Amino acid sequence: VTKIPPEHVAAKALEDSFRRLGEERVRSRRRRHPTWRPSRAIFAALASLLVVAGVATGTKVFLGDGGAVRPDAQGLKDPEGRNDVAPSFLQLADARAADPHGAQPWGLRTYQSAGGQTCVILGRIVGRRLGVIREGQFKELATRTGGVCDSLESLHFVLSLRAYAPAEPSRRWTLYGIVDRTVTSMHVLAITGKTTRVKIAPDGTFLLVRGDVDPFHLAQLVIDGSTGRRVVPLTH
């Protein structure tokens, strides 16, 4: 068993702090997401909601055919307060980026996972369709394609950094994701000190595609908002 010798007072104190903070964070998560066992009454209530939702969808009360909805800290909500969750599993997000090698532009699709997480899928855009380019041909992504998911409610952002064919001359480096309304601005801080603003689309999505030699190497994403500043190291 690895142990820090007691005479290493400062190192041991840090270990104790991390144990205490770790346990606090676990308790905090449990408070935010309490485990519960659904009762019959809740099943009945959910069934009723499903019926109402079905009717509402039929009358286009939901935003399924509207634009993307930027989520807030409490979850996905219509900015005008008309409803709770847009049926966004097929929704094309607002963020777009030109391809650095002149091929089809890049875009995103957002959806809510069954576990309530916010997910983002990256792809190439042709018309209003999102897909991939294989052997020079566009292939639309299946509706059940999985993306990068996380809890927007607790993190306030979902982020992914991916490299495509990094060894090839036609390589691309992508940084994409979604932020909620607490986030007001973002920028990439390169190790050289150079900053690059990350534009946040109206629905909260963002997307950078670069063709340089790893422009995000040892860089950080600086996220500013009403909950303060967060600095996220960018690693592949």
Next chain:
Amino acid sequence: MGRGLLRFGHGRATAGFVGARADPSTFADVYVEYHEQVLRFFARRTLDPETAFDLMAETFAELFAHIDAFRGETEEQGRAWMWTVARHQLYRWRERGIVERRSLERLGMPIASLGQVEYERIEDLADLQRVRPQLEHALDQLGSEQRHALQLRVLEHREYDEIAQQCGASAQVIRARVSRGLRQLAKSLAEAEPAESEELLT
């Protein structure tokens, strides 16, 4: 929790960075497992035990603060993330000359003072004999008091109390002289440092 949970790639249940993301209460085990490697990384580059310790503490505080944002699925990716954060800390220290304590402060984590045993342990990790030729060259650039303190401590391996007695100053003052001298030396060594550290290749 012990080391067993941190043996990766042997078909056993793993904790590590991936586990700590799901269960932050296990992050302390990640710290216990890796803190000495990170401490050695900083000690060899700063040559100053206190600076090395502060940078190590801030590195792990930043990792803990952002564990939810860690995207990796393997421990190797976790270690890569850790070294990236560590190198950022070193870069910022070299640029600004001070150790940032942003994450430590945000988490409300105080740093205890290094005891004698711990201080000397970090000096051992720095392996100062490794840089003896550069050190001898750099000594000429220092003031006489710093040069004398460094010669006795690093080249002759004398105890701080013994040096203090010989110089007519307290051990604390001698430690500060050695620390300042080594920091100056660290700047000259930084230029000769290889692009990739051995830690980053593990």
